[in-house]
Amino acid sequence: MSDSNSTDFSNPSTFILLGIPGLEATHLWISIPFCAIYALSVLGNFTILFIVKREPSLHGPIFYFLCMLAVTDLVMSTSTMPKMLSIFWLNSREISFSACLTQMYFIHCFSEMESGILVAMAFDRYMAICNPLRYSMTLTNSVVAKIGLAMVLRNGILALPYPFLARQWPYNIELSLPHSYCVHIAVVKLACGDIRISSYYGLFDLFSVIGMDVFFIAVSYTLILRAIFRLPTKNARLKTFGTCISHLCAISALYIPDFFSSFTQRFGQNVPLHLCVLIATVYLLVPPVLHPIIYGLRTKQIRGRLLQLFTHKET
Template identity: 65%
Template sequence: MSKSNTTRLNNPSTFILMGISGLEMAHVWISIPFCTIYIISILGNITILFIVKKERSLHRPMYYFVCMLAVADLVLSTSILPKTLGIFWFNAREIDFSACLTQMFLVHCFTVVESGIFVAMVFDRYMAICNPLRYSSILTNRMVVMIGLAVVLRGSMLVLPYPLLARQWPYCRTNIIAHSYCKHIAVVTLACADIRVSNYYGLSVTILVTGLDMLFIVVSYTQILRAIFSLHTKDTRLKTFRTCSTQLCAILVFYIPDVFSTVMHRFDHNVSLHVLILIANVHLVVPPMVHPIIYGVRTKQIRDRLLWVFTHKKT
């Protein structure tokens, strides 16, 4: 290891990202699915935003929340994948210390934001199905904006201590991060100080956000499913359940890899480092690609509008 990477780095100017440690020889091949995922994520989420903007019948709270999810997915993908692809293609491993902390904030903040958006989307379905008479009076455009701001504020306030604490630690071991992006725990473990505050706070935020949000979603969907099965006609039940199943698919795509990644990183120390890094990447880059596909395929209004755009252009 070079001397510059092991000397005292109280205020390191740069960190070195290793990409997928242990699979450096395969970086070019790994970049192919990563690049494909990024292109699909960008095109898919921009398409969702375009369709909702153009189709007036989609100017409803449910689709406003879908747009919020699309924006969060775009930020999440763009905060990670361009730098990761730069590592894979050009060996551009250096990242400025401030840029690393900014990436750390964006990654963790918008992970929390997405979780909050799913809670808002479930609340929307709960009101529409379990309390339809009050739906329009409660979920007004003003309320949707306030919910969106609250979700972003919650994510920002909870994650802001991550970079603030990371900035104050002295870094004297190395400036090499065995990861493809500036994940909070991967950065602070490089500090030559007692980082239990950062460690415990990060774990607390993960448990608090994921635990409480998932609890709200489970309780809400218990009531939603009970209301669906109490509907009188089979067609109404199927139509309502189809709308909810689309949302459930998007939620599962987000939470299952997130929980799996957290458990593997914290509790399974027998897993190879490159496997942990791949899992950490998958749980952040795959949902932004899959979400627009789910809503595009399973939501009739979006699907019909998309088909109309293509057929209209051909005619």
């Protein structure tokens, strides 16, 4: 019997995505803010890329990292939102097993890539504040490109076990996934085997990648704050710290929902399922739309260029 199950269901053809279980009647209404957020995310991140490309004065390390963040946000949100909206609007719930695994890979790869880019931005802020004389010599275009390549390789490799682990398990006949996209832990929970290795790898990845990134960011800001408090005047301290506000907001927008979503998925047995799914969905939607807003409003050069675009003034 078990052999038969293993043979029949080890490679299911499709999963059924349920959207947000318990809130099916409100899917259409939920889709309206989700669609608006996605549209703003695409518009905002393409605007950032356009402005940085067009404005030579923005061709520097922090803006190159911001472009990397924009591309990452676009890929991550686009890998989930079109299918999510088709569930809400057209009740198109089927997703092939291969497409599900591909989506899973992109979600884990690019969400962790965002984390890595925020570490690079923290290093940029550290060099600009603590070692300004060495800033241009250290963060050359070549170094920035190597940092970007390192982020791609690190996260591309570390995300590979997720689809491979999910593919190896035999699955039950009930393949309804209580989610609006293919998240790793929700997929492997449908397996009829011992999935502890998948759960352990997820926790290992969370703490080794996100945990280490948070550690490096914390170290950077400890050194930054120490340098700021040594400045002679209050105005100088506030002005210098103000250059870090955008980055700190971006960190909060990514890590707070990420940790909350990860732990509710694994340990939130008493949390309502629809709330867990909403938290996981918001985690994917919020950072891509907040990052261009944060940097657009807080970065003087980008804000000025935006005003010029809308008022048709020449620089």
